[in-house]
Amino acid sequence: MAASIRPAPTLYRVCYNCNAPGADVKCSCLAVYYCGLTCQQAHILEHKHECVCKSIQKKGAVISRLQVQGGSNGVANVKLMMLEQELARVHYKVGRLMLKSHQAAKYKAAVTHFKQALHLYRKTEASHGTLCGATARAAAGKLADKAAPEGLYDTLIDLGQLYGSMREHDDELQVHQEALQEVRVDIVHASTPQLEIHLSNILSAMGHMYISQYDSQITNGDKGKCTDANALLEEALSIQRALSRYCMAADILTILASVHGYLEMFDEARNTLKQALDLTRRCHGEESAKVAVCHQRMACNCEEQVEAIIKQLSMHMEYMLTNSIRLFHSPGSRVLVEGLQKKLQYNGIEGVW
Amino acid sequence: MRVRLDTLDNKELRLKPENVCPLFPTALKLQEQLQKLHDLAQKRITSSKEVHRIQIKVKSVKHVNTAIACETLGVAYLATHQAADTGLAVSLLIQADKIRRRVGDDDKDWARVLSQTLRAAQAAQARFDKGGVLLLASYFAT
Numbered sequence: 001m002a003a004s005i006r007p008a009p010t011l012y013r014v015c016y017n018c019n020a021p022g023a024d025v026k027c028s029c030l031a032v033y034y035c036g037l038t039c040q041q042a043h044i045l046e047h048k049h050e051c052v053c054k055s056i057q058k059k060g061a062v063i064s065r066l067q068v069q070g071g072s073n074g075v076a077n078v079k080l081m082m083l084e085q086e087l088a089r090v091h092y093k094v095g096r097l098m099l100k101s102h103q104a105a106k107y108k109a110a111v112t113h114f115k116q117a118l119h120l121y122r123k124t125e126a127s128h129g130t131l132c133g134a135t136a137r138a139a140a141g142k143l144a145d146k147a148a149p150e151g152l153y154d155t156l157i158d159l160g161q162l163y164g165s166m167r168e169h170d171d172e173l174q175v176h177q178e179a180l181q182e183v184r185v186d187i188v189h190a191s192t193p194q195l196e197i198h199l200s201n202i203l204s205a206m207g208h209m210y211i212s213q214y215d216s217q218i219t220n221g222d223k224g225k226c227t228d229a230n231a232l233l234e235e236a237l238s239i240q241r242a243l244s245r246y247c248m249a250a251d252i253l254t255i256l257a258s259v260h261g262y263l264e265m266f267d268e269a270r271n272t273l274k275q276a277l278d279l280t281r282r283c284h285g286e287e288s289a290k291v292a293v294c295h296q297r298m299a300c301n302c303e304e305q306v307e308a309i310i311k312q313l314s315m316h317m318e319y320m321l322t323n324s325i326r327l328f329h330s331p332g333s334r335v336l337v338e339g340l341q342k343k344l345q346y347n348g349i350e351g352v353w
Numbered sequence: 354m355r356v357r358l359d360t361l362d363n364k365e366l367r368l369k370p371e372n373v374c375p376l377f378p379t380a381l382k383l384q385e386q387l388q389k390l391h392d393l394a395q396k397r398i399t400s401s402k403e404v405h406r407i408q409i410k411v412k413s414v415k416h417v418n419t420a421i422a423c424e425t426l427g428v429a430y431l432a433t434h435q436a437a438d439t440g441l442a443v444s445l446l447i448q449a450d451k452i453r454r455r456v457g458d459d460d461k462d463w464a465r466v467l468s469q470t471l472r473a474a475q476a477a478q479a480r481f482d483k484g485g486v487l488l489l490a491s492y493f494a495t
Contacts, residue, residue, distance in 0.1 A: 292407040292422075295400045299425060302397035306432070309386055309393075 017043040081124050085151070088120035092155050099162050107166050114159040121152040153179060153198040157205050164209060176206045196239050203236035204252050211259060226262045233259060250279035250290070257297055266305040273298050394433050401426040417456050423449035424467060431474050436481040443478050446471040 015023040015035040023033035025040060034040040095113035098106040156179035163172035179202045187195050210229035214222070233256045240249040253276035260269035277294040284290045401422070408422040427445035430438040450467055458464070 287407050287410050289407070289411055289418075292404045292411070295403040295407070296425065299397045299400040299404065299429060302393045302400065303429075303432075306390055306393050306397075309390055313386065 015039050084120050084124050088117045088124070089151055091117035091120065092151060092158070095155075095162070096158055099158060099165070104166075107162060110162055111159070114155055114162065117155045118152065118159070121155065125152075153183060153202065156182075157201060160205060160209065164212060169213060172209060176202065176209060180206065193243055196243060197245070200236040200239040200248070203232045203239075204255065207233040207236065207259070208255060211255065211262070214262060223263060226259050230256070230259045230263065246279050247283040250276050250283060253279065254294060254297060257301065261301055261304050264308060266301060266308070269301050270298070273301060394429070397429045397432070398426070401429040415452065415455060417453070417458050420449045420452035420456070420458070423452065424470070427474065428470060431470070431477065434477075439474060439478045439481055443471070443474045446474055
């Protein structure tokens with residue numbers, strides 16, 4: 001009989017999920033143990049946040065140690081930069097996790113994490129120029145090309161979205177404008193497809209922000225916001241089309257159709273939705289949830305147009321009824337009015353009188 | 354609103370907004386609009402049917418999204434104000450309510466709106482069943 005090479009689990013370790021003794025599988029944060037994969041999977045949703053926080057603590061400790069060693073040491077500074085970027089990414093992940101939990105109690109903590117991530121990304125960018133030594137500069141250059149701007153823009157977009165969820169609309173607008181300004185400056189320096197994608201993402205996030213504000217009556221029915229959203233989304237769409245990113249283009253088209261609906265351009269909205277439907281079918285297949293969403297929007301568009309037509313007709317009807325009341329008081333038209341009244345009674349509109 | 358009478362003496366006549374008559378549509382235009390309303394109602398039904406079909410295929414019958422799709426299609430049928438469509442609307446709305454209860458959804462607002470729509474649809478169906486002239490006054494009373 002073959003002997004197991006796996007060491008016997010120590011009895012004092014208790015599973016974090018089921019409290020069974022002899023847990024021998026540990027999480028990547030090294031802080032908790034489980035008796036097996038099933039228990040770890042069952043507990044992951046609860047442990048996720050704690051686990052990422054522990055990794056932040058660990059990385060923070062290493063960074064402070066490297067800061068002591070740094071100064072004139074180029075290699076140590078590159079290591080420090082790498083770790084700071086890593087830490088920024090972890091902060092971003094935690095913030096995003098809290099944002100996606102849709103729990104208002106966690107939003108403030110999420111803002112702190114996003115701000116921390118932004119601070120670290122900007123610090124890494126700034127320290128890139130001050131590095132001494134050719135090897136260190138080359139290593140840092142590669143590193144900066146790889147990750148920094150992406151992380152920065154994603155963080156700014158999500159921070160804006162978070163402010164939107166917290167109904168802090170001034171901060172939301174400020175963050176989006178800041179992101180837009182930064183990405184435009186970067187594109188002027190060096191235009192890459194990646195930066196173009198970020199520009200498009202920021203533009204569509206801003207467009208979405210304007211629509212949400214209009215939809216939730218914050219702008220008091222100011223259609224100027226919808227016009228702004230229309231312009232931003234059109235620009236985002238042209239970028240995505242130029243880069244042949246059709247799935248993203250379909251998503252933007254769906255939002256654009258809502259804007260056309262708000263601007264009472266129903267035929268344009270229907271055409272936009274047809275394009276979106278066509279692209280979505282090509283990207284996600286004939287029977288996907290996204291195709292269903294497009295059809296749902298089409299139904300909504302028809303409903304909105306019906307409402308607009310009925311509103312117009314009822315306005316005419318109201319005017320006609322008001323005028324007929326005026327006529328009723330003029331003696332010369334009494335005969336005519338009586339005829340009209342009879343006709344209205346016959347049609348069952350006497351309740352309106 | 355201002356109407357300039359002649360440019361020589363620069364006289365202007367001011368009209369009160371309540372005295373400005375909106376442009377009335379002609380009978381032909383009205384007919385066009387009614388046809389448009391009919392087409393839109395049909396398009397709405399077609400799109401809602403497609404949503405309903407995809408939802409059942411993707412999420413199966415026991416899903417909250419299927420209940421929403423049933424409700425959307427039911428409301429689209431109800432908006433046609435036709436006897437046969439109203440019957441379909443009632444059955445779809447009942448189905449939506451059943452699915453909602455089965456999946457244990459706790460959205461009270463949605464439950465309220467759904468039951469109100471169902472009651473309106475049942476009332477409309479009862480009026481169709483009764484026969485005779487559909488009075489607008491009785492429609493508003495419900």
